[in-house]
Amino acid sequence: MLQALVEAGELPPLAERLPKDVLTVPVVESIGQYGGTWHNVAGDGGIATIKMVTYDPAVRWKADYTGYEPGLAKDWEWSDDGKTITFHFREGLKWSDGEPFTMDDMKFWWEDLASNEDYKVVSVPWWARTTDGDPIEMEFPDDYTWVLKFDQPQWIMPYILAQGFWEWNPLMKPKHYLTQFHPDYEGSDYDELDTMDRWWENPDYPVLFAWHVVDYKVGELTTFERNPYYWKVDPEGNQLPYIDRMEIEIVPDEEVRILQSSQGKYEATFRGCGSPSDIPFLLEQAEAGGYHLQAGWMNGAGAWPGWMINQDYHEEQDYDADAETEEAVEIRELLRNQDFRKGLSIALDRQRLLDVVWEGIGNAKQFTISPQSWHFASPEGKAIFDEWAAADAQYDPEGAEALFDGIGFVDADGDGWxxxxxxxxxTLIFDQNDWGGERVTIPSNEVFKGDLAEVGVNVLINNVIGQPEANTRGNYGLFMLRNTHASEIDLWTYPDWVFPLRGGGEGSRAFPMQGLYYQTGGEEGWEPEAGSPAAKLQALYKKGLAEPDEQKRHEIIWEAVQIHMDEGPFVLGAAGDQPIPVLVADNFHNVPEYGVLGPWAPGSPGNTNPCQYWIEQ
Incomplete structure (x- = not known):
């Protein structure tokens, strides 16, 4: 494809297109062949699928999820105090239209977009603010050097840039293209700038990805072609990507997607062909469809389903302690009682739920984050993880009754509850949502409700699926228990499952009001009591942020998990470790046998370098 353009004089030779500092990518199976079209499918607007496939940040998740590695930035270093971070980008990088990528582009993003008070679409990222909320200082001393100066140690900054597509993509702004729409340069108004600043639907937008958009049909199909200036090569020096074109079709109906996948319509799809329950059907059709399933791809679920137990229960969004009812206070005290929470946990027959909801797929277990998390990769870490997964996960209804009786949670009036x-x-109220999918939450709640009835706990399922109050009740602590799907790889960049750091509209887990207190610096929410689990967990997170040593940060995570085991559970899990169907055509090569799709932070499958996938012609 590209060689023909070179021979026609429409494209410079390869040596002039590659940067000085290329990134050599290992191949999974073999050196590939050029050509072909990769047909893929998505179930929503396709944006997430597109951005996962084109994952190419400054710092990347490794393909095996064991940590981070260079991407667009070839290296970086910290000052001795951890407050200044200097990134060195690859010399000679070019946008897909052949124009150089330099720090002028980054400076344009920072000064003309993010710091522009008249343009609300692009803002200063959360990580680019001081402890007082002011923008940090950035310097661009030459074409390939980016310096960030913080007012406190920021040892995890490179890792923040590696998370999914949402941290780095908003920074990639081609100045030479966007200035024609910017009112401070050649443009007329900010609305036009906003419209044109969407690389995933604008064929004229230069990118740094392996493929760039050439055609966009809203809600139907996005077509890409290979980037002739892409900056990665295979071990033999061949420029990547191998595949000429990629088409991502939008098919909202899940049953239609699964059927079309089973008929061999797509060369590879990672999130488009159903859930673990659809694996048997897809396997039955594999030979006729000319594909196979990559058996090692997992959802990465530490709890699917799971239930958060609200440690900050109250009845009104605008909390007023003076107006709070005695009943609300007593319910909160019950939810905070460890024996009550342990009783709920061991009253649940996890194996029965696994059989009913998942037909035995996965493992019955307690809530954890993803088993594939790099925090638990060492033998010591794995031992702690295994202990966490087993904590209070045994089925023991008699033990649950004894725990309940011991705290005075008894049938006082003889009505059986x-x-x-x-x-x-x-009445224990379950807020039933679709976090993890209705196919999971609805039957799981019925199983758990039945198990709790056996030990005398009256449960009401409050269906908030599709209701506007669903997020409000969760974010502001108005629920008792609510459904969740827990998966995460790195707790320093996405800490919420273990560390209560957020609440309100920013999202929350089991400590919504105490998390809000941390998030707002004490301006809102509830201050954790000294020595409480929330106080200890928040202190550990601060300790970890100030720790420069990676292994010691892992050990701090282990300390936090120990608090969850010793003083929890605060989140209940029933099952996890489910595989996810990843369909690959028999002539489609270099897809790893192993991957994790539940947590979005690693950008999978993008972290496996889809640029080295290839199609046998």
């Missing part, structure tokens, strides 16, 4: 210790009637 346990009452609050005060004697007031009590």
């Amino acid at each position: 346990r009452d609050l210790p005060s004697g007031a009637a009590f």
Whole structure:
């Protein structure tokens, strides 16, 4: 494809297109052949699928999820105090239209877009602010050097840039292209700038990815062609990507996607052909469809399903302690009682739920983050993870009854249901949402409700799927229990499952109000009591951010997990470790046998370098 353009004089020779500092990418199976079209499918607007396939940040997740490695930035270093980070980008990088990528582009993003108070679409990232909320200082001393100056140590900054597509993509702004729409340069208004600043639907937009958009049909199909100036090569020096074209079709109906996948319509699809429950059907059709499933690809679920137990329960979004009812206070005290939470956990028959909901796919286990997390890769880490996965996960209804009886959570009026210790009637309310999919949450809630009925706990399922109050109830602590799907690889960049750091509209887990307190610097939310689990976990997170040693940061994670085991559970899990169907045509090569798709942070499959995938002609 590209050689013909070179011979026709329409494209410079390869030596002039590659940067001085190329990135050599290992291939999974073999050196590939050029050519072909990769047909893929997505179930939504396709944006997430597109951005995962084109994952190419400054710093990358490794393909095996064991940590991070250079991407567009070839290296970086910290000052001795960890407050200044200097990134060195690859010399000679070019946008897909052949124009140089330099720090002028980064400076344009920072000064003319992010720091521009008149342009609200692009803002200063959360990580680029001081502890007082002001923008940090950035310097661009030459074409390939980017310096960030913080007011406190920022040892995890490179890793933040590696997370998914949402941290780095907003920084990639081709100045030579966007200035024609910017009012401070050649443009007329910010609305036009916003419209044109969408690389995933604008064929004229220069990118740094392996493929660039050449055609976009809203809600139907996005077509890409290979980037002739891409900056990666295979071990023999061949420029990547191998595949000439990629088409991502939008098919909202899941059953249609699964059927079309089973008929061999797509060369490879990672999130488009259903859930673990669809694997048996896809395997039955594999030979006729000319494909196979990569058996080692996992969802990465530490809890699917899971339930968050609200440690900050209250009844009104605008919390007023003076107006709070005695019943609300007593319910919160019950939810915070460890024996109550342990009783809920061991009352759940996880194996039965696994059989009913998943037909035995996966493992019955307690809530954790992803088993593939790099924090637990060492033998010591794995031992701690295994202990966490087993904590209070045994099925022991008699033990649950004993725990409940011991805290005065008994049937006070003889109606068959346990009452609050005060004697007031009590109903445990499950907020039923679609986090993890309705196919999981709805039957899981019914199983758990039935198990709790056996030990005298009256459960009401409050279906908030599609309801506007669903997020409000979760974010501001108005729920008792609510459904969740837990998966995460790195707890320093996405800490919420273990460390209560956020609440309100930013999202929350089991400590919504105490997390809000941390997030707002004490301006909102509830201050954790000294020595409480939330206080100890927040202190550990601060300790980790100030720790320059990677291994010691892993060990701090282990300390935090130990708090969850010793003083929890705060989140319940029933099952996890489910595989996910990844369909690959028999003539499609270099897709790894192993991958993780549940947590979006690693950008999978982008972290496996789809540029080295190839199609046998």
